[in-house]
Amino acid sequence: MRSTSVIAPVTRLEGHLGIRLEINGGKVENAFCSGEMFRGFEIILKGRDPLDAQQITQRICGVCPISHGMASVLAQEDAYGIAPPDNGRIARNLILAANYIHSHIIHFYQLSALDFIDIAAITKYQGKDPALNELKRWASFELSSNKIFPVSPFLPRFKGEYVEDTDLNLTAIKHYLEALDMRATAHKLAALFSGKMPHAMTLIPGGITEKITALSIAAADSLLTRLEHFIDTAYLPDVIAVAQGFPSYFEIGKGHGHFLSYGVFSEGDSGKKFLPDGVIINGRLENLQPSVITEDIEYSYYASGSGLKPGNGTTVPAPDKLKAYSWLKSPRYRGYPMEVGPLARILIAYQKGEQTVVPAVDALLKTIGRKPSELVSVMGRHAARAIECKLVADKCRTWINQLRPGRDNATPFVIPASGDGMGLTEAPRGALGHWLTLKNHKIDNYQCVVPTTWNCSPRDDKGIPGPVETALAGTAINDKDNPIEAMRVVRAFDPCLACAVH
Ligand code: NFE
Ligand code: MG
Secondary structure (H helix, E strand, O other): OOOEEEEEOOOEEEEEEEEEEEEOOOEEHHHHHHEEEOOOOOHHOOOOOOOHHHHHHHHHHOOOOOHHHHHHHHHHHHHHHOOHHHHHHHHHHHHHHHHHHHHHHHHHHHHHHHHOOOOHHHHOOOOOOOHHHHHHHHHHHHHOOOOOOOOOOOOOOOOOOOOOOOHHHHHHHHHHHHHHHHHHHHHHHHHHHHHHOOOOOOOHHHHOOOOOOOOHHHHHHHHHHHHHHHHHHHHHHHHHHHHHHHHHOOOOOOOOOOOEEEEEEOOOOOOOOEEEEEEEOEEEEEEOOOOHHHEEEEEEEEOOOOOOOHHOOOOOOOOOOOOOOOOEEEEEOOOOOEOHHHHHHHHHHHHHOOHHHHHHHHHHHHHHHOOHHOOHHHHHHHHHHHHHHHHHHHHHHHHHHOOOOOOOEEEEOOOOEEEEEEEEEOOOEEEEEEEOOOOOOEEEEEEEEOOHHHHHHOOOOOOOOOOOHHHHHHOOOOOOOOHHHHHHHHHHOOHHHHHHHH
């Protein structure tokens, strides 16, 4: 029997994503991802002073602003021919790392965990924690009230199988509340070097404007200890427990199996990055070649040329285009749709034999009794994100110890009248690139190709679906009116549609 299920917008992710599932015989036959709104940052940037770019592009998103600021200053550094001194480079690593920790913790607890954890278990709570008792009072009321519109964010929810173990449910709900405090802690860590969060004041081409002091180093060390404790005692164990409770989700949501990472967290002049760049196509590792990136628009609400390289890209909205179904363009790498994000970074680092990554991945796989290939799945994406969060947090200790109070934190520069630059980095959700062209000292063209644009892209000019569309195909849907299985597939990618449409 055929049916269609449309979920628009999908909740518990950032921005406006619509999903259309065409179901045949209880399985998704075709899936479509729609970015439902237009924003126009690439147009807003035209004609402006290039130093506005790292501030304006950070407003693309409140979750991953640092990545946009970083891509922007990297593109400008490429155009101006400069690089930051060690203090600037390392402090930027720390700001970005703190933003990763913040983002990964939100994603698991606030956005995804409620696909698995049973919030109704709070009614069984017998302890004395005031916050949990307040949650219990509220949830007991909502669950028994039969209101036609229950109060979000916990209810309403799709019917489905949730965790049955009361202790695990109550532990995860307690961690849900603690995660809110950890997000603030990660923001405080970033703000020691970024001025404030979420949108950093201090990022400039050539480094950062904030002086490094003994006080900021000591404060960073202390905040990091709290974050590491939460990752070790809550985030990782909770992900492992959920993974063990839902083993079928190591089979669900596979996707194309092509992965892309630009590499991130510069280790200095050698060009080495803590998480390396690379590409995996059909299981084979390749060197990254940015010149083969293009964007198609056959099914996107744009009238610009199709198949353009981002450096020559244009953004001409066409809301009446009949064939279109998304405000995302379709980025492709040598024609391939690429999955980006923590799983891509971890698999590429693992295949490259990175010394810190390989033992961490092997230890986790041993704990959960899985093979590396099984990471390409819903649970694998959660596991990869959690491992990455731990690796990045632990690496912050090294970076904090490498900061030198009083030394330069920025390199002077002159903005040339014309030129172009490419800034490639990795946002929490994956590969992020900004392309900049200057004319008369002003921005002539600015193009962003963003992680969720890769992951949630619509079909390309050849009709090939995007990574999330492909990961959804084949998923068994038990009840088309409660397609929780599809929501688990989508949320495992941690989509941000605000970024994706930019
Ligand atoms: Ni709005 Fe972002 C990240 C970027 S995702 S969250 O991480 O760039 O498309
Ligand atoms: Mg773009």
